[in-house]
Amino acid sequence: MSRRTASLIISGLLFIAMALAATLTSVPYGELTPGPTVNTLGPYRGKPVIEVSGAPTYPASGHLNMTTVSVTSKGYNMPLLSAFIGWVKGDADVVPKKSLYPDDKTEKEVEQENAEEFTSSQEHAKVAAFHQLGIPVEEQVIVGKVAKDMPATGKLHAGDIIVSIDGTPIKTPEDVAAAITKHKAGDTVVFVVDPVDARGTQRTVEVGTVAAPDDGRALVGITPGTLPKFPFQVTIHLEDVGGPSAGLMFALGIVDILSPGDLTGGKFVAGTGTIDDDGSVGPIGGVTMKTIAARDAGAKYFLTPKGNCAEAAKERPGGLTLVQVDSVQDAVKALDVIRTGQGTLTECKAG
Structure with missing residues (x-):
């Protein structure tokens, strides 16, 4: 056997050994990839994503798509080779697993938190949309939390609306x-x-009291909170989604459905962003994956939170215009430009 042949054999064996090691060795990382997108103006599993009862609605064309990111599970052991491939290709993000699943939380706990954030984002979206439309929204006092092993445990439940206490109507948490x-x-x-x-x-509940350990005042073991009271019902039918990032697109969908005319003019617009009751739009995670998901779904415009603009613009998918928005009002104005072709969009720029 010649020296050259021997060297080739040894090199080949080393390559195979390294490839096997890269395949069998796991690293503490997870992967984010583009997830499904859903048109908030359309149906989902046979029901409208946004359903309104008790108020006039108007037909809306086009798309206002909320976007998602798919994430590997906490139990997924990523091979080193997969991590390397993820780092070099442009349609996935490889991140430390701790950033997706903190050590002190189980996967079920993370999923529960995401589900709660998703539900909360829907309520904020409704309030923001109603404010944008000039529809008044009242507040009602609720049981925000119930402490463990307290007199209220099992008698009052988080979300219960507190009508009165000892016959006195309740208007504020301070009451x-x-x-x-x-x-x-x-x-x-x-x-x-x-x-x-x-x-x-409606029910009447008698709850005992205990003394607070610090000053002896009477306690039942609840923390009061507030919940919007809407003049009519808006229901969002969407499952298997978590986190707060769909808030902006839900708010815009509600505005469109409750308004004469058409926000998009038939155009395909997608976007993301958290939403506050006052309509402020906040940044989210995984924006690059969401812009890819939007482009792949057919979107031409992507409403991008101001705080995500620089990151999103660095890897902007071809054919997708990234529009900077800081509030629901900004987004409505941007949609007016997109629909009419008149005016100037504030586009995202790489920092």
Whole structure:
């Protein structure tokens, strides 16, 4: 055997060994890839994504797509080779697994948090949309949290609307504290509540009190909060999605459906962004994957939170215009430019 042949054989064996090692060796990383997109103006699994009851609605054409990111599970052991491939290709992000699943939380706990954020984003989107449309929204006082092993445990539930305490109507969270602390530890407090399940009936609940460890004031073990009270019902039918990043697109979908005319003019617009009650749009994670998902779905414009613009513009998918928005009002103005072709869009620029 010649020296050249021997060298080739040894090199080949080393390559095979390295390839096997890269395939079998796992690294503590996860992968983000473009996820599904859903048109908030259209149907989802046989139901409209946004359904309105008790108010006039108007037909809306075009697309206002919310975008998602697909994430590997906490139990996924990423091979070193897969991590390397993910780093070099442009349609995936490889990130430390801790950034997706903190060590102190199980995958189920992370999923639960994401589901709660998604539900919360829907409520914020409704409030922001109503404010944009000039529709007044009242607030109602609810049971925000129930502490463990307290008199209220099992009697009151998070989300219960507090109608009155001891016969006194409740208007603010401060009213709850004032009504309870009128009592002495050991007394009974009488709540009238509307249940979390709107199909249930109003009920009267008697709850005992205990002394606070610091100052002895009466406690039942709840933290009050507030919940918007809408003049009519808006329901969002969307499942298997988590996190707060669809808030902006939900708000725009609600505005479009409740407004005469057409926000998009039939154009295909996608986007992302968290939403506050005042209509402020906040940045999100995985924006690059979401712009790819939007482009692949057919979008020509992508409404991008101001805080994500620089990152998104660095790897802008071809054929997709990234439009900077900082609020629902900004987004509505941008859609007016997109629809009419008149005016100038504020496009994202790489930092």
